[in-house]
Amino acid sequence: MNYTPGLHVLAEISTDATHLLADYAPLRQFYAERIGAYGLQAVGEVFHPFEGGGFTGVICLTESHLAVHTWPEFGLLTFDVYLSNFRRVNDGKARHLLEDTLSFFKATRYTSHEVRR
Amino acid sequence: MNYTPGLHVLAEISTDATHLLADYAPLRQFYAERIGAYGLQAVGEVFHPFEGGGFTGVICLTESHLAVHTWPEFGLLTFDVYLSNFRRVNDGKARHLLEDTLSFFKATRYTSHEVRR
Numbered sequence: 001m002n003y004t005p006g007l008h009v010l011a012e013i014s015t016d017a018t019h020l021l022a023d024y025a026p027l028r029q030f031y032a033e034r035i036g037a038y039g040l041q042a043v044g045e046v047f048h049p050f051e052g053g054g055f056t057g058v059i060c061l062t063e064s065h066l067a068v069h070t071w072p073e074f075g076l077l078t079f080d081v082y083l084s085n086f087r088r089v090n091d092g093k094a095r096h097l098l099e100d101t102l103s104f105f106k107a108t109r110y111t112s113h114e115v116r117r
Numbered sequence: 118m119n120y121t122p123g124l125h126v127l128a129e130i131s132t133d134a135t136h137l138l139a140d141y142a143p144l145r146q147f148y149a150e151r152i153g154a155y156g157l158q159a160v161g162e163v164f165h166p167f168e169g170g171g172f173t174g175v176i177c178l179t180e181s182h183l184a185v186h187t188w189p190e191f192g193l194l195t196f197d198v199y200l201s202n203f204r205r206v207n208d209g210k211a212r213h214l215l216e217d218t219l220s221f222f223k224a225t226r227y228t229s230h231e232v233r234r
Binding site: 003012050065069076078084 | 120125163195232
């Protein structure tokens with residue numbers, strides 16, 4: 001495995017702003033703006049609300065994907081961004097997207113992991 | 118972070134069967150069958166072919182998501198499955214889906230990581 005396409009950043013994020021975990025519309029708009037600002041390109045997305053509360057959102061990028069799953073009942077979300085380096089090194093953007101997401105959700109604490117792959 | 122929703126399995130997989138990395142239709146059908154067999158539920162998906170070859174496929178599940186990105190020019194794909202344990206423990210299914218994927222792509226070698234989250 002000599003070719004390593006990119007960097008995957010995973011995080012588990014706690015927040016008291018549980019309204020942001022219940023409705024995906026503000027996050028969808030926020031990511032659309034951020035993706036444009038970073039010069040990334042979306043090629044499709046799925047946002048799905050759950051009856052019991054919370055939602056799943058996945059945005060496919062030419063550079064790979066971004067995924068959020070929320071659990072309002074636990075004040076918790078999980079975040080993934082995986083950006084390949086096909087045209088340019090995107091590691092910095094992956095870390096910035098984590099920072100953006102922590103800020104958007106007004107994170108009170110989080111854990112994160114990086115997987116070089 | 119006391120609540121840990123589930124298990125995320127990541128893998129980088131090499132194969133000589135590069136035709137399987139170029140066309141997403143067989144994989145899409147394979148996963149639809151496997152998702153049904155495991156009693157998982159898809160809530161949306163994006164499959165996107167790239168002009169230069171390869172594709173991205175993401176399937177959103179009520180239990181979280183499954184994602185594949187391929188690079189035929191390197192005989193390589195990356196695989197992610199993240200299954201939450203909201204209704205029942207799905208760790209075994211996440212590992213089985215990796216095994217299924219290795220088999221489908223006739224993997225010659227692979228690396229994998231597990232993130233409990």
